[in-house]
Amino acid sequence: MFESIIQNIFNALQWGSFYSLIALGYTLVYGVLLLINFAHGDIFMVGAYISFFVATFFLGTLPGLPGWMTLALVIPLTMILTAAVGVSLERIAYRPLRRKGAHRLYVVITALMCGLILENGNLALLGASRKSFPEVVDKVVFTFGSVSMTNLKVWVIISAVLVFIILQTIVTKTKIGMAMRAISYDKFAVPLMGIPIDTVIVFTFVLGSSFAGLAGLLFAMSYPILDPYMGAMIGWKAFIAAVVGGIGDIRGAFLGGFLLGFVEISVVAVFPSTYRDLIAFSILLVILCLKPTGLFGIAKTTKI
Amino acid sequence: MQRLSIPFLLAVLFTALVGMSYYEYMDLYVQSVIMFMGVNIILSTSFNIINGYMGEFACGHAAFMAVGAYVTSVLNVLLFTKDRIFGPPLLDPELALYFFPFTLLAGGFIAALVGALVAIPSFKTRGDYLAIITIAANYIVTSTIINMDSIGGARGFMGMKKIIFAMEDVVYLPWMLIWVLLSTFMTVWIIRRYVSSTYGKGIIAIHQDEVAAEIMSVNTNKMKMVAFMLSSGLAGIAGGLFAHILGYINPGSFGILKSTECLVMVYLGGMGSLSGAVLSAVLFTLLLESLRFIIPWMDQGLHFMSLLPDGYHLSQVWKWVIIPMILVLLMQFRPEGIMGNKELSDIFPRLKRLYSFK
Numbered sequence: 001m002f003e004s005i006i007q008n009i010f011n012a013l014q015w016g017s018f019y020s021l022i023a024l025g026y027t028l029v030y031g032v033l034l035l036i037n038f039a040h041g042d043i044f045m046v047g048a049y050i051s052f053f054v055a056t057f058f059l060g061t062l063p064g065l066p067g068w069m070t071l072a073l074v075i076p077l078t079m080i081l082t083a084a085v086g087v088s089l090e091r092i093a094y095r096p097l098r099r100k101g102a103h104r105l106y107v108v109i110t111a112l113m114c115g116l117i118l119e120n121g122n123l124a125l126l127g128a129s130r131k132s133f134p135e136v137v138d139k140v141v142f143t144f145g146s147v148s149m150t151n152l153k154v155w156v157i158i159s160a161v162l163v164f165i166i167l168q169t170i171v172t173k174t175k176i177g178m179a180m181r182a183i184s185y186d187k188f189a190v191p192l193m194g195i196p197i198d199t200v201i202v203f204t205f206v207l208g209s210s211f212a213g214l215a216g217l218l219f220a221m222s223y224p225i226l227d228p229y230m231g232a233m234i235g236w237k238a239f240i241a242a243v244v245g246g247i248g249d250i251r252g253a254f255l256g257g258f259l260l261g262f263v264e265i266s267v268v269a270v271f272p273s274t275y276r277d278l279i280a281f282s283i284l285l286v287i288l289c290l291k292p293t294g295l296f297g298i299a300k301t302t303k304i
Numbered sequence: 305m306q307r308l309s310i311p312f313l314l315a316v317l318f319t320a321l322v323g324m325s326y327y328e329y330m331d332l333y334v335q336s337v338i339m340f341m342g343v344n345i346i347l348s349t350s351f352n353i354i355n356g357y358m359g360e361f362a363c364g365h366a367a368f369m370a371v372g373a374y375v376t377s378v379l380n381v382l383l384f385t386k387d388r389i390f391g392p393p394l395l396d397p398e399l400a401l402y403f404f405p406f407t408l409l410a411g412g413f414i415a416a417l418v419g420a421l422v423a424i425p426s427f428k429t430r431g432d433y434l435a436i437i438t439i440a441a442n443y444i445v446t447s448t449i450i451n452m453d454s455i456g457g458a459r460g461f462m463g464m465k466k467i468i469f470a471m472e473d474v475v476y477l478p479w480m481l482i483w484v485l486l487s488t489f490m491t492v493w494i495i496r497r498y499v500s501s502t503y504g505k506g507i508i509a510i511h512q513d514e515v516a517a518e519i520m521s522v523n524t525n526k527m528k529m530v531a532f533m534l535s536s537g538l539a540g541i542a543g544g545l546f547a548h549i550l551g552y553i554n555p556g557s558f559g560i561l562k563s564t565e566c567l568v569m570v571y572l573g574g575m576g577s578l579s580g581a582v583l584s585a586v587l588f589t590l591l592l593e594s595l596r597f598i599i600p601w602m603d604q605g606l607h608f609m610s611l612l613p614d615g616y617h618l619s620q621v622w623k624w625v626i627i628p629m630i631l632v633l634l635m636q637f638r639p640e641g642i643m644g645n646k647e648l649s650d651i652f653p654r655l656k657r658l659y660s661f662k
Binding site for chain 1: 619
């Protein structure tokens with residue numbers, strides 16, 4: 001009993017890490033632009049595919065390389081390429097709308113549609129056959145009694161925490177982080193202060209997308225079957241996690257992701273697994289009804 | 305003349321369509337396209353109440369459609385057909401014809417109740433948080449249906465074709481087409497009446513500025529409740545029709561993708577324009593169906609010009625790349641949609657002399 005609880009907590013931490021990693025990307029972009037980047041889940045999916053191609057490329061060209069070294073090549077390359085996808089999305093789709101001063105809603109719709117384009121474009125170009133991710137590093141299973149954990153799961157959790165710490169420091173401690181917060185505070189006064197608004201926004205997208213790419217890589221390594229729709233579901237859920245945490249707040253997204261992970265795993269531990277989404281979403285709805293701005297969100301007063 | 309032109313046109317359209325399908329001048333494919341057009345018009349105009357006139361950002365319209373579809377189909381199958389699970393029919397199958405509008409309305413009513421549940425959180429929150437609540441509601445509805453094994457769960461629910469056959473046994477007419485056309489006309493008329501009433505003015509005021517509207521003694525909670533219930537109830541009716549057109553439903557067909565289709569139709573037509581919503585639903589259905597033929601042509605053309613490698617063929621998946629692309633381009637160049645928030649008679653003032661639609 002006790003051991004199964006420990007095992008479940010561990011699984012919840014791992015699931016929560018994926019949700020957190022993606023929710024952090026949502027919340028970063030929202031915090032700066034007040035834009036729900038609905039394409040973010042699909043950027044995660046693109047990240048997983050990019051990591052697949054990068055990993056097969058390195059395994060094909062440099063077969064003798066040890067696993068950790070391949071990984072050391074794959075991780076930065078995946079992050080850079082995924083960041084490029086995210087930034088080009090911003091460049092092509094969002095920036096012209098922002099320049100025109102279009103209503104926020106139109107940008108959200110554009111994001112939603114970009115997500116669909118990425119999903120279905122991937123399906124149309126690569127076909128419906130599922131890709132299976134090659135094994136880059138050997139799996140090591142640690143067992144304590146009946147609790148078992150793999151080295152991969154530990155890495156996933158550690159990297160989620162690391163990413164959180166990195167983002168939190170960037171946003172609260174650095175100059176560019178201050179600029180990011182300033183943009184969300186007043187979008188019109190910031191350019192007058194000589195802050196390059198576009199650079200800051202691009203930097204935000206680089207951060208968010210590259211960590212989505214990292215999440216994609218980790219996800220592909222943990223569950224080595226890739227399909228084009230994998231980003232949609234996990235993306236929506238991570239978004240809900242970010243909102244429950246209080247969207248726009250880094251801590252909120254981080255904790256919200258873990259909260260969702262814990263809720264899901266504990267639902268599965270008690271009920272049949274088909275009830276997972278039903279109960280998880282109901283609990284989140286109740287939280288939102290009780291605290292409409294999320295756990296860490298600050299209620300804004302509207303002026304007339 | 306001015307007052308009668310629209311009813312006259314609709315009557316002509318109605319008799320023409322029903323007559324053509326009765327004497328089989330129209331094949332079943334064209335009929336089904338027309339029926340889906342009707343369903344899409346109901347969906348898009350009803351969604352337009354919330355996302356257009358009220359200016360909220362809800363994205364879970366398919367949830368209400370699912371509720372309506374399941375309630376109507378289960379009621380009909382329970383009452384009028386012999387089913388494996390529900391046993392023999394409770395009523396004479398011949399009564400299906402007379403009871404169908406009522407089961408349809410019952411589906412709409414239950415969907416409206418579910419809509420009221422979503423409306424309650426919307427009293428306090430708006431914008432992004434409401435988007436989440438509706439997305440979550442969509443997931444909750446679909447996964448509830450998946451978990452209800454007695455109505456088929458994830459495998460889906462069927463048996464609605466028998467209802468149609470039962471109706472056709474009484475009087476041989478294309479009944480589904482008739483119901484779809486009637487409900488579409490009714491929906492558009494109801495929404496038109498609703499929007500020009502004080503309730504409609506109220507939700508438009510909420511769109512402009514909620515706090516100011518409240519100060520001006522608009523009962524915002526009541527307005528929101530009515531708007532949500534009307535919109536979701538009509539979506540429920542659309543769902544009931546959808547289920548009977550296809551004869552088979554499963555929870556997967558009411559997912560986020562269906563909600564996204566509704567969003568596309570609303571924003572394509574223009575927020576807060578009834579004629580825009582109708583127009584965009586028609587265009588969207590035509591686009592969706594025409595891509596079925598255009599994509600193979602494009603495939604042949606590109607192969608002919610040898611722009612594509614021989615082993616690769618454009619598949620129907622490209623449909624869902626092309627449609628979002630159109631919307632992205634629309635947002636870049638005409639973000640207010642086809643009609644903006646104007647009606648047809650605002651754009652062409654001369655039409656006002658020819659018809660009045662109230």
